[in-house]
Amino acid sequence: MKILIVEDEKNIVLSLKLMLEKMGHDVVCTRSGVEALEISRKISPDLVLLDIVLPGMDGFLVCQAMRKESDTSKTPIIFISALSREEDIKKALNAGANEYIVKPFTPEKIRETVEKWL
Amino acid sequence: MKRTIRLKMITIFIFLFVVLGTIAIWSITNFTRLSSAIEAIMEANYQSVVSAQSMTLALERQDSAELASMFSPEDSTADIFVYNQNEFLKALSRAEDNITEPEEPAILSSIAELYVDYVNRYYVLSEIRRESTMEEASSYYYNNILPLFEEVKQLTRDLLTVNQEEMLAKRNRALEVARNASFSTAIISSVAILLGVLFSMYLIVKIVRPITLLIEKIKLIAQGDYKQQLPGKGNDEIAELSREFNTMAARLNSYEEMNVQKLMEEKQKAEGIVDSIGDVVLVTDSENRLIVLNRAAEKIFDIRKDEVLRNHFLEIIKNEEIFEQVKKTLGGEKNEEKNYVDVNLEKEGEKKYFRVKSKPIKNEQREIIGVVTLMQDITKLKEVDSMKSEFVSTVSHEFRTPLTSMGMAVNLMLDGTTGDISEEQKELLEALKEDQERLNSLVSDLLDLSRIESGKIQMDIQPNSLDEIVENALRPFPIQLKESGVKLNIDVNEDLPKVKADFNKISWVITNLVGNALRYVPKDGTGKIDISARKTMNKILVSVSDNGTGIPEDMHEKIFEKFVRANDNQGGTGLGLAISREILLAHGGEIWVSSKQGMGSTFYFTLYFSG
Numbered sequence: 001m002k003i004l005i006v007e008d009e010k011n012i013v014l015s016l017k018l019m020l021e022k023m024g025h026d027v028v029c030t031r032s033g034v035e036a037l038e039i040s041r042k043i044s045p046d047l048v049l050l051d052i053v054l055p056g057m058d059g060f061l062v063c064q065a066m067r068k069e070s071d072t073s074k075t076p077i078i079f080i081s082a083l084s085r086e087e088d089i090k091k092a093l094n095a096g097a098n099e100y101i102v103k104p105f106t107p108e109k110i111r112e113t114v115e116k117w118l
Numbered sequence: 119m120k121r122t123i124r125l126k127m128i129t130i131f132i133f134l135f136v137v138l139g140t141i142a143i144w145s146i147t148n149f150t151r152l153s154s155a156i157e158a159i160m161e162a163n164y165q166s167v168v169s170a171q172s173m174t175l176a177l178e179r180q181d182s183a184e185l186a187s188m189f190s191p192e193d194s195t196a197d198i199f200v201y202n203q204n205e206f207l208k209a210l211s212r213a214e215d216n217i218t219e220p221e222e223p224a225i226l227s228s229i230a231e232l233y234v235d236y237v238n239r240y241y242v243l244s245e246i247r248r249e250s251t252m253e254e255a256s257s258y259y260y261n262n263i264l265p266l267f268e269e270v271k272q273l274t275r276d277l278l279t280v281n282q283e284e285m286l287a288k289r290n291r292a293l294e295v296a297r298n299a300s301f302s303t304a305i306i307s308s309v310a311i312l313l314g315v316l317f318s319m320y321l322i323v324k325i326v327r328p329i330t331l332l333i334e335k336i337k338l339i340a341q342g343d344y345k346q347q348l349p350g351k352g353n354d355e356i357a358e359l360s361r362e363f364n365t366m367a368a369r370l371n372s373y374e375e376m377n378v379q380k381l382m383e384e385k386q387k388a389e390g391i392v393d394s395i396g397d398v399v400l401v402t403d404s405e406n407r408l409i410v411l412n413r414a415a416e417k418i419f420d421i422r423k424d425e426v427l428r429n430h431f432l433e434i435i436k437n438e439e440i441f442e443q444v445k446k447t448l449g450g451e452k453n454e455e456k457n458y459v460d461v462n463l464e465k466e467g468e469k470k471y472f473r474v475k476s477k478p479i480k481n482e483q484r485e486i487i488g489v490v491t492l493m494q495d496i497t498k499l500k501e502v503d504s505m506k507s508e509f510v511s512t513v514s515h516e517f518r519t520p521l522t523s524m525g526m527a528v529n530l531m532l533d534g535t536t537g538d539i540s541e542e543q544k545e546l547l548e549a550l551k552e553d554q555e556r557l558n559s560l561v562s563d564l565l566d567l568s569r570i571e572s573g574k575i576q577m578d579i580q581p582n583s584l585d586e587i588v589e590n591a592l593r594p595f596p597i598q599l600k601e602s603g604v605k606l607n608i609d610v611n612e613d614l615p616k617v618k619a620d621f622n623k624i625s626w627v628i629t630n631l632v633g634n635a636l637r638y639v640p641k642d643g644t645g646k647i648d649i650s651a652r653k654t655m656n657k658i659l660v661s662v663s664d665n666g667t668g669i670p671e672d673m674h675e676k677i678f679e680k681f682v683r684a685n686d687n688q689g690g691t692g693l694g695l696a697i698s699r700e701i702l703l704a705h706g707g708e709i710w711v712s713s714k715q716g717m718g719s720t721f722y723f724t725l726y727f728s729g
Contacts, residue, residue, distance in 0.1 A: 009519050015526030022535045084565070095420035103523040104558050107529045 001118055004031045004045035006036040006055050006062060013058065016049065020028050020114065033057030037065050044071040047117055049110075050097075052081040052088065060095045067096035080105065085109035122354050123325055130318050137310035144306050148299030155292035162218035163281040163288065169216070170278035172209035173229070174271060176202040183269050184240055188255050196244070203237060213277065221280050229273045236266045328356035332363065344371035398472070398493035401479070402444055406431045408673060409488065418465065418493070437461065440491065442476050447476035447489045460496065468526060471500045503571065510568035511693070514561045521561065525554050556691075563693040565679070570700040577623060577704045581616035581728035583659060584651050590621070591628035606632075606644035614651060615727040617658050623701045624725070627709075630694040631662040631721050637690065638666030638719070658727050662719035669713040677711065698723070 004021055007013050008031040011089065016026045028035045028043060033054045048066065052059035056080045061077060066072040082103040089100045099113055179202040187195040210233070214226050218307035239262050247255040328348075335346040346367050348360035354535045391681075392399050392412040401410035407428055414482045416423055419435050432441050439461045458475045472493040479488040528551045530536055532544065539547065569575045588610050599606055617624070634645060639645030646666070669677060676682045678699045681692040695709075702709045703721050 009523060011523035013205050014517065015523055015530055019530055028580070039312065082515050082522075084562075096395055103518045107526055107533065107535070 001046040002026045002028065002043055003114070004036065004043070004048045006033065006048065006054065007031065007051045012080075015107070016110065019045070019110065023056040023114070025113065025114075032057070033059070035074075036062055037069075040066055040075075041069060046076060048072070048075060048077045048115060050077055050079050052079060052083055052092070056073055057101050060091055063095040065094065078113055078117065078118055080110075122357070122477040123604060126354070127454055130321050133317055134314050137314050138474065141303065141307050141310055144245060145303055147301075148295075148303060152295050152299060155295050157159055159285055159292070159510060162216070163285045165216040166213055166218065166222065166281040167278055169209040169213035169610070170281065171272045173206050173213070174275040176206035176209065176279070177233075177267065177271055177274065180206070180240070181264075184243060185265065188252065188259060195238075201514065203240050205662065206233065209495065216704070219280050219284050219722070223309055225277050225280065232273065236263065239263050239266060269642050276705050325356070326635050328360060332356070332360065332491035339367055342374075344374045359408050368506060386685075393671070397495065398433075398491075399726040400435070400491040400493070401488060402431055402448070402491070403488045404448065404486070406441075406444065406448065408662075410436060413495075418463065418470075424431075435461070438659065439567065443474050443493055444489050447478050447491075448486055450478065450486055470495060470497045471717070472496060478585070478698050487592045507568040507571060507724070510564055514565040514568070515563045519546060521554060521558055525558070528554060545695065560691045561695070563691045563697060567693055567697045570697060570704065577620040577701075579618050579705065580623050581617050583612070583625075584614055584617050584619075584660070585610045585612055587617075587619065587621060587625050588628060588649060588651075591625040592632065595632060595636070602639070602641045602645060603635060603643040604641070604647055607646065607648045609650035614653060614658060614725065615729060617725040618728050619705060619725050624705070627701055627723065628660075630661065630698055633688065634694060634721075635666060635719075637664060638668075639664045640666070653727070656722075656723040656726065659722060661722045661725050663718060665718040668709060669719050670716040671713075672717050674711050674713065678709065 001024075002022075003025045003060070005013055005016055005027060005066045007016070011033070013029050013031070019031055027041055028045065029071060030039055031054070034057050036048075036050075037057075039045075041104045050063060056060070057065075059081065063077050063079075065079060066075065076098045077096060079090065079097045079100045080103065081092075081100070084102045092100050098117060101109060163470055180199050183195045183438050184197040184203065187199070201440070210226070210369075213222070214230075216224055217226070231685070239258075243258055243263060246258050253264070256399070270506055299721075331348060338346050338352075347364050351357060375506055392410060395412055396414055398415040399410065399412040400408060403409050407430055408426060411423055421434055431444060432438075435441070439459060443459050458473050460471060460473050462469055462471050466471075473496045474491060476489050476491045478486040479490060480538075481487050528547050530590060531539060532547050532551060557573055566575075588608060592606070595606070632649070635647045639647060646665045647660070649665045650663075651658055653659075673682070678695045680696045682695075683690055683692045699709050702725075705725055707724045707726070708723065709723040710721055711721050
């Protein structure tokens with residue numbers, strides 16, 4: 001399975017990529033929203049892990065944009081964010097997120113969620 | 119000598135006695151004059167009248183004796199004549215001794231002269247009778263004696279008449295005297311009575327008037343006018359009383375002035391104190407009229423104390439929010455949620471925040487007669503607070519990302535994703551994981567607290583049943599309880615009224631309290647945790663007690679502060695109780711602890727019930 005990780009924190013990307021590849025997935029990473037949209041158009045990922053706070057285009061906009069693309073309109077998009085306020089979660093769900101994981105998270109949580117949506 | 123009232127009274131009486139005496143003397147004088155007038159009549163004329171009558175009688179008897187002797191010359195007739203001659207002479211001498219009228223001497227001397235002649239002629243007649251005839255004697259008698267007899271008799275009659283007339287005149291004079299006496303006595307008595315009445319009245323009025331004045335002034339003093347003074351002239355008892363009265367009134371006046379001055383001083387002091395208070399102070403009466411306000415109030419509301427006092431609160435301070443608080447306090451209503459209201463005011467384009475607190479003023483009967491409203495300027499506090507929340511929020515947020523990657527890395531190494539690790543490496547990684555988790559909860563608690571404090575988290579207060587909240591709160595514990603062998607006893611009656619609470623927040627509070635208790639109870643199977651709830655006057659009291667190590671008394675207040683833990687070795691972020699307190703304050707409730715070291719602890723909190 002192809003998983004797209006959109007996250008600007010390279011240390012988090014490192015752990016996520018390691019873990020997901022160990023689980024047997026193909027992992028593509030990017031730290032930019034705009035780039036994420038280009039990649040998703042190109043590879044049509046099976047699942048997207050999306051941070052909110054990104055340089056330039058934020059996660060909400062990326063999510064909305066992906067939902068408009070026919071390839072990714074049904075793709076599971078899981079938000080991973082340090083923003084924990086209800087309004088942020090609602091906003092994400094309105095933008096088309098399937099799930100919202102608040103940082104800090106554990107490998108188990110990611111593993112469970114990814115398995116749930118694939 | 120003092121002119122006393124007694125003296126005045128005595129004067130009245132003496133005066134009346136003098137008047138009475140004068141009248142008496144005057145009357146006696148009049149009586150005396152009257153009686154002497156009568157006496158005069160008796161003495162001066164009665165004697166003469168009697169004498170004249172005696173003379174007439176004696177003369178007539180002599181004449182009879184003469185006539186008898188002519189017919190029968192006997193010695194007896196001569197004796198009668200001589201006897202009556204003596205009587206006549208006695209009477210004559212009496213008359214001569216009692217000459218009172220001017221005519222009397224002439225008459226009497228004529229009588230005396232003629233009578234001598236008459237007596238001589240009797241002896242001539244006796245001679246003629248003895249030596250000559252009866253005719254001759256008779257002729258002598260008729261020619262010489264009878265005319266003389268008639269003449270003497272006439273003279274005695276004159277004497278009588280003179281005296282009788284004089285008696286009559288004197289009687290008239292006595293009558294005149296009596297009339298005059300009656301008249302003058304009447305006049306003098308009238309004048310005396312009139313004078314007596316007037317004088318007595320004058321003196322009585324003089325005695326009574328100062329007393330009347332005294333009464334009037336005392337009435338005025340009784341009404342509180344201590345400036346009254348009485349004319350203290352004179353030296354009678356009233357004047358003395360007046361002077362004493364004046365002294366008393368003056369003392370009262372100075373006492374009053376002293377009191378007024380003291381009151382003024384106290385008032386000024388109080389005003390000074392009120393003015394010196396930096397917060398806005400407003401005092402309203404039972405009609406919501408402003409009665410006291412300080413300089414801070416003048417400045418904030420742009421009003422002048424002299425112009426606005428006694429006016430209705432809303433007329434001057436057009437802020438419904440503040441007035442609502444004042445009205446509630448006056449009505450004796452205790453604010454359920456909190457005892458203050460935060461308002462913001464726009465002052466010269468600047469936004470200012472005030473915390474408005476009201477306290478009722480009660481009289482001795484415990485009735486509310488006014489309200490003191492204190493408005494604390496919390497603008498700075500709000501700014502600092504929001505800065506702090508912002509800071510905490512940012513910092514916590516910034517902590518989360520590195521904590522996530524740390525956690526991820528440690529976990530991946532521990533679960534073998536990255537390959538096998540030695541036992542020592544595992545131990546170190548476990549330690550790293552534990553502290554990473556601790557930092558996680560600290561950051562999340564900190565974030566929660568800063569949100570609650572800044573009011574960013576809105577309480578969703580609804581009527582909720584307490585046993586449901588408790589049930590929800592205990593969800594995380596079953597495994598932990600089983601492992602530690604702690605007995606959990608829940609005594610929450612389903613019949614209790616619903617509490618006004620945010621379900622999740624109060625649930626969090628109970629979870630936190632039970633979690634704390636679990637940390638401190640013995641893990642050898644004797645550990646006990648009791649949760650109970652009961653209804654009080656207007657609230658539900660919830661308690662969570664344990665038989666753990668207990669909390670020293672000096673920590674009872676402190677443990678609700680941030681980052682304070684009773685025991686440093688037992689984990690926890692040190693924020694749980696602070697967050698619990700914030701949550702309960704937002705509910706208008708309270709939280710406190712009762713504990714003795716070694717005897718366990720009981721945490722209590724209160725919530726309003728609905729309906």
